[in-house]
Amino acid sequence: MQKKLNRIYDGHMQALLFWMCWLVYFASYIGRLNYSSAMPAMIGGSVITASQAGFISMVYFFAYGAGQFLNGMLADRLHPGKMIFAGLFASGLLNLAMGFLSGFGMMALFWCANGYTQAMIWPPIMRIFAKMMTEERKVKYCVHITSTMAVGTLASYLLSAAMIAAAGWRFVFYAAAVCMCGAALLFWRGFARVEAYSMEHGAAESYEGVVECGNVVEYEERAERGKVIEYEERTEQGKTADAGSMPFGQLLTASGLLFLLIPVVVHGVLKDGVTSWVPTYISETFMASPTLSILVTTMLPVINLTGAYAAQFMYRRFFQKHEVKTASFFFLIATGALVLLWRFSAVNMFLTAGLLSVITASMMAVNTLFVNLLPLHFEKEGRVSTVSGFLNAMAYLGCAISTYGIGVLVQHVGWQVTIFGWLAMTAAALAVCFILRKRVFTVKMSMKEETIHEQMGLSGRRVQPR
Numbered sequence: 001m002q003k004k005l006n007r008i009y010d011g012h013m014q015a016l017l018f019w020m021c022w023l024v025y026f027a028s029y030i031g032r033l034n035y036s037s038a039m040p041a042m043i044g045g046s047v048i049t050a051s052q053a054g055f056i057s058m059v060y061f062f063a064y065g066a067g068q069f070l071n072g073m074l075a076d077r078l079h080p081g082k083m084i085f086a087g088l089f090a091s092g093l094l095n096l097a098m099g100f101l102s103g104f105g106m107m108a109l110f111w112c113a114n115g116y117t118q119a120m121i122w123p124p125i126m127r128i129f130a131k132m133m134t135e136e137r138k139v140k141y142c143v144h145i146t147s148t149m150a151v152g153t154l155a156s157y158l159l160s161a162a163m164i165a166a167a168g169w170r171f172v173f174y175a176a177a178v179c180m181c182g183a184a185l186l187f188w189r190g191f192a193r194v195e196a197y198s199m200e201h202g203a204a205e206s207y208e209g210v211v212e213c214g215n216v217v218e219y220e221e222r223a224e225r226g227k228v229i230e231y232e233e234r235t236e237q238g239k240t241a242d243a244g245s246m247p248f249g250q251l252l253t254a255s256g257l258l259f260l261l262i263p264v265v266v267h268g269v270l271k272d273g274v275t276s277w278v279p280t281y282i283s284e285t286f287m288a289s290p291t292l293s294i295l296v297t298t299m300l301p302v303i304n305l306t307g308a309y310a311a312q313f314m315y316r317r318f319f320q321k322h323e324v325k326t327a328s329f330f331f332l333i334a335t336g337a338l339v340l341l342w343r344f345s346a347v348n349m350f351l352t353a354g355l356l357s358v359i360t361a362s363m364m365a366v367n368t369l370f371v372n373l374l375p376l377h378f379e380k381e382g383r384v385s386t387v388s389g390f391l392n393a394m395a396y397l398g399c400a401i402s403t404y405g406i407g408v409l410v411q412h413v414g415w416q417v418t419i420f421g422w423l424a425m426t427a428a429a430l431a432v433c434f435i436l437r438k439r440v441f442t443v444k445m446s447m448k449e450e451t452i453h454e455q456m457g458l459s460g461r462r463v464q465p466r
Contacts, residue, residue: 005080005131006202013197014133018141020190021125022148024088027183028121029152030159031095031176035060035111037160041169052104054407058400059108060115065396067119072389073248076382080124081191085184087120092180099173122392123385130376130384132198139312142372146308146364153301248390251383256441257391259432263327264370264391266429268398270334270422271304271363274406278356281415286349303357307364315369323369325437330369331430334362338423345419371395377442 008014039053048056075083094114101107125145129138159179163171252258278300311326319325337358345352375388409418 063115
């Protein structure tokens with residue numbers, strides 16, 4: 001059963017809520033990327049082989065992607081604070097267990113479980129933003145929270161490097177467990193404070209902007225009170241039932257989200273799948289040292305952060321807050337950069353690194369638009385978490401496939417043909433976004449609800465709280 005979340009209008013409490021969510025998502029990166037940092041030491045110590053290490057990484061991505069979708073549906077029905085706490089704390093315990101394991105089979109099982117528990121964090125964060133924050137702040141914070149990727153990546157790499165140097169690879173997981181469990185406890189305490197404030201001072205929005213403040217219902221015009229109350233009584237139960245009972249496949253078709261699957265999967269291939277191969281690509285193409293190759297990869301998340309803020313700027317300033325139009329612009333930039341990379345990839349290492357940065361930053365912009373902003377359109381249907389989880393799952397499906405597929409392509413046809421494959425996929429995603437640039441991705445009001453609107457004389461009206 002859904003728990004109603006009250007919208008908060010106090011700026012300080014909204015900021016506190018944001019930083020609580022920022023903390024848990026930042027901590028999740030520490031317990032997600034630490035495995036990649038520990039892999040060389042684990043392989044060098046003959047704990048696992050290189051192929052086994054790749055398999056463990058792959059099952060994590062598949063579990064994380066599937067978990068995004070499943071937990072997206074759960075997050076629209078369960079208490080988001082409890083769900084975030086459970087996911088982060090359980091992930092911390094699984095990291096702790098990884099430090100005690102030595103066998104490949106158990107490591108794969110526990111890291112797969114870690115992927116699922118980590119997927120319990122993002123969907124409820126989206127629901128919290130949609131339901132508890134004002135319109136202006138939830139869009140701003142949906143962009144600001146992408147900074148966790150850059151900061152979390154750097155923190156994970158630095159902490160892991162320090163632990164390996166000081167005590168060995170097992171302490172990489174022990175340290176992550178302490179950080180994650182500590183962050184989960186801080187979040188639990190902070191969210192309880194915000195939730196108590198929202199219950200006392202917040203406003204629980206119901207359908208079409210009618211707002212209940214505690215036990216008192218306020219409307220813009222007292223003369224319309226009878227009509228709005230009648231409308232509210234006649235629509236609220238039906239609306240809730242429709243939102244909860246509509247099959248997700250029908251929601252995908254009715255809203256048009258199904259048509260966005262190609263761009264969503266492609267951006268996952270480029271954002272995460274390509275990034276994981278950057279050190280190998282630079283090392284093999286320019287005969288660079290492993291240290292230099294990793295340094296370039298470490299800088300990518302920092303540069304990618306500019307993509308998220310560029311997305312926010314273009315979305316508001318030039319594209320009338322239309323996600324697909326804005327995504328088309330960034331797919332166009334990525335396509336141009338891939339053309340240059342395909343033609344001049346072996347000319348200069350710094351040119352190549354710059355082009356890769358443009359590509360991944362553009363895909364971070366697309367990720368912000370599709371995974372963070374687009375799901376907010378489904379707030380009235382009560383499906384923000386479900387839609388965000390589904391889109392994120394599709395992106396990580398692309399990442400999981402490309403992590404393996406890029407290796408196969410490089411082995412059989414080389415880097416030049418592989419880059420052309422990236423270019424072809426990106427051009428296809430650009431074409432789909434261009435075709436869909438005018439489409440509005442939301443579920444239209446039912447005929448029954450439109451009829452009630454007309455009978456109540458409320459068609460086209462938006463009742464606001466005083």
